[in-house]
Amino acid sequence: MSQRTFSIIKPDAVKKGYAAAILADIEKAGFKIVSIKKISLSKAQAEGFYHVHAARPFFGELTEFMASGPIFPMVLEKDNAIADLRTLMGATDPAKADEGTLRKKYASSIGENAVHGSDAEETAAFEIGYFFAGLELA
Helix, strand or coil: CEEEEEEEECHHHHHCCCHHHHHHHHHHCCCEEEEECCECCCHHHHHHHCHHHCCCCCHHHHHHHHCCCCEEEEEEEEECHHHHHHHHHCCCCCCCCCCCCHHHHHCCCCCCCCEEECCCHHHHHHHHHHHCCHHHHC
16 A cells, blocks of 8 residues: 655765765655755754654754755555664664665764654655645645
8 A cells, every 4th residue: 555755865965966876866765855845944943843852962962963955755555664664764774784785875873864754654754744745645
């Protein structure tokens, strides 16, 4: 059964010019891009998106980073989308990511790890709704 998930090409990957290659890898893995846009987040918007991490020591650094440049938030669809995207992304630490994964290919560190992907259906629903509404999801 088809499932939707959410992903972001993060500021580090956009700045380095990797967005097109990441999108090509995502499509090659069988994902349909339902919706995508290029935006820049304010620090407050990044804090709202990552509110679940507010008590974590990396919260300030994470939200500063996410507000540091343009991003590509997107809604993706395919069977088993959430798990398959997590596999395609690879481990958060690119040094520990499997060969061929997005983070192994495009990330430079745990903090600048090129892509974000939802980790559960509830998370995907919140994250999609944070960036997309109505006709953007047709």
